[in-house]
Amino acid sequence: MVRWYSLILMIAMATGVWLTAREAERKGFKKEQIYDIAIWIILAGLLGARLFHVLDHWSDEFAANPIRALYIWEGGLAIWGGVAGGLFAAFILAWKNGWKLPKLLDAGAPGLVLAQAIGRIACVITGDAMGKPTTGPFGFAYTSSNALVPKLGVYYTPMPVYEIIVNLGIFALLWQLRKRNLSDGLLFLVYLTLYSFERFFLAFTSSYQILAFGLTQSQIVALVSLVIALVLIARMTVQARPKTSAA
Numbered sequence: 001m002v003r004w005y006s007l008i009l010m011i012a013m014a015t016g017v018w019l020t021a022r023e024a025e026r027k028g029f030k031k032e033q034i035y036d037i038a039i040w041i042i043l044a045g046l047l048g049a050r051l052f053h054v055l056d057h058w059s060d061e062f063a064a065n066p067i068r069a070l071y072i073w074e075g076g077l078a079i080w081g082g083v084a085g086g087l088f089a090a091f092i093l094a095w096k097n098g099w100k101l102p103k104l105l106d107a108g109a110p111g112l113v114l115a116q117a118i119g120r121i122a123c124v125i126t127g128d129a130m131g132k133p134t135t136g137p138f139g140f141a142y143t144s145s146n147a148l149v150p151k152l153g154v155y156y157t158p159m160p161v162y163e164i165i166v167n168l169g170i171f172a173l174l175w176q177l178r179k180r181n182l183s184d185g186l187l188f189l190v191y192l193t194l195y196s197f198e199r200f201f202l203a204f205t206s207s208y209q210i211l212a213f214g215l216t217q218s219q220i221v222a223l224v225s226l227v228i229a230l231v232l233i234a235r236m237t238v239q240a241r242p243k244t245s246a247a
Helices: 002-026 031-056 058-062 066-070 079-097 101-126 159-177 186-205 217-240
Strands: 210-212
Touching: 002 031, 002 101, 031 058, 031 079, 031 217, 058 066, 079 101, 079 217, 101 159, 101 186, 159 186, 186 217, 210 217
Parallel strands: none
Antiparallel strands: none
């Protein structure tokens, strides 16, 4: 299970970096520049993803044995933490190299969501991030002692499968939009808007702990991200309108 998890994550990250480098070259960057910064963005993303997961599951998974927080190979990566960590690293690197951050984020948006879709295959195989137990017609049960589900033999809502399907849909849309004459940063904001919707609604099928207002950590972060994305899109739309001179 561990080897499958690690292998698929590496494939997901390699695919995301390759696609980002390809798109970045089309936008005026050099492929070598993207490959040079990719390792730092990936490391920051993994650190953020693990940190969010540990904070969200501290009482039920890590309080009794804190050293397990370092066992990243056991699974347990929070997607929002990965996005936050990667964004932070991208901001620092763009500032350091004198690049336009919105253009860099646009180049990375299709690769990011495709990598997220591929990465969720690891969850399907290992049983990580499954949803609530279900008696419905579509559920996954695991019998291997290495599976990451709370209880073997119980059918769970396959939330990662739904995420894969939605993420591939988002990728298809971004792939179509990427060559349109959009303002810098808009493609990434479209990704952030759609992904926030996805995470908010799919989290209702999850077994994550409630943090506040009947919502999970993931849903609260999704709402905040959605508001930020919509505000920025509205602002860009207003700024893009042609100004008419007063009569």
